[in-house]
Amino acid sequence: MLSVKNLASLPKTGSIRCFQRCLSTTRVNAARSKAAAVMEKEAENILAVYARYPVAVSHGKGSFLWDVDGNKYIDFTSGVAVNALGHAEENVQKLAADQLTKVVHASNLFYNEPAIELAAKLNQSLSENSNIKMPSKVFFVNSGAEANETAIKFARKYAYTNFGPQKNEIVFFNNSFHGRTMGALSITANPKYREAFKPLLPGCKQAKFNDASSLGVIDENTAAVIVEPVQGEGGICPAEAEFLAAVRKACDKHNVMLIYDEVQCGLGRTGDLWAHSYVKDFASPDIVTLAKPLANGLPIGVTIVSDDIAKTIKFGDHGSTFGGNPVACRVGSYCVDKIGSSEILNNVRTQHKALTARFDSFKEKFPSIIRGYAGRGLLMGLQFHDAPTKFIDFARERGLLLLPGGNNNTRVLPALNTPSSVIADGLDIMEDSLEALAK
Secondary structure, three states: OOOHHHHOOOOOOHHHHHHHHHHOOOOOOHHHOHHHHHHHHHHHHOOOOOOOOOOOEEEEEEOEEEEOOOOEEEEOOHHHHOOOOOEOOHHHHHHHHHHHOOOOOOOOOOOOHHHHHHHHHHHHHHHHHOOOOOOOEEEEEOOHHHHHHHHHHHHHHHHHHHHOOOOOEEEEEOOOOOOOOHHHHHOOOOHHHHHHHOOOOOOEEEEOOOOHHHHHHOOOOEEEEEEOOEEOOOOOEEOOHHHHHHHHHHHHHOOOEEEEEOOOOOOOOOOOOOOOHHHOOOOOOOEEEEOHHHHEOEOOEEEEEOHHHHOOOOOOOOOOOOOOOHHHHHHHHHHHHHHOOHHHHHHHHHHHHHHHHHHHHHHHHOOOOEEEEEEEOOEEEEEEOOOOHHHHHHHHHOOEEOEEEOOOEEEEOOOOOOOHHHHHHHHHHHHHHHHHHHO
16 A cells, blocks of 8 residues: 555656645545555556545445545535436436346447437427427437537538538637537637647637627627536636527527537526526527436436527438447436426525525625625535635535635535435535634
């Protein structure tokens, strides 16, 4: 097992530097813990692209995670808004296990009933909660970045088919995050993700989020505009209804496809099944992307397009070897039904009120630390004056897992079915951590 003494002799790779940071902050003495062995093995074998917390996960149940040393945590990260129904959800387990006994993969050469069932549910739900031009069609992928890559490709195909090759530009917004693959990275605003990978996709132009005066960048050469109804990784920031109305108007004026990226904010996280439902009457999209919570942790993503776009997509225009995986789709059908139930959506709204009530008290009690909060449903950001790194560390040491976000935010993303008692316990730990930070 790796110890503090012999750690000094190891080469200073990214993985080892991360491990050195983690070693002193584990809840159990890392030099004697199982976590130390896990971190050592990772440093030797896995590319160091993630600045991990010093937690080696063993298992989870509901709103809780346990690490390999037996420490129990309240999980307010939900796998970055993925585990919408919590960990080890019983029906997710049963459906996945049953499908594993039937077919795991047969390729897209054949018809696939679980994928067809899930697509039908998504299209039906969208027809009831959006004014996207029907009948919509679904394309299956494996992640949010892939879903956004597909959205770019389909929007460009529509523009090329109907208006010619000059109409190819994509407009995105400051503080946006749409993924780290080359196309998705080209429409992600944060310079730290972009700089070392230039040149990126040409024709991508940035406008200012929630600022209608910046929309002049949308013109006759624009193929698509992509926007998150609630910005997530870049700092929790909901799009104002008036802003989305102005975006839709500009898109209509110039025959531009409007893409809503609901990868993190969609499927119940805001308290509505679709994050853009609050503007459905005047700012519905032409394309919607979903991923994270769709199968409660199994890899899946979708790009849903309007009827107009669907008519321009032909055999061979796109593909995905694992897209529409039967196991993920079987679980996804259950998740869409469960997350869309009044039980789950009402709980999201109830717990949102509990969070905001305590956040108001945090702001009043700790004005030198907390400047406010923002978000919808259980996609919340507690806004700090300075980087919240120490606060997140204090919370973890006390048994609560939280996420950083852009603009000095701490993201609070509990599972959508988290009970009131667990929300209250998590908020108590947050207050205790703020007390520690204030000393």
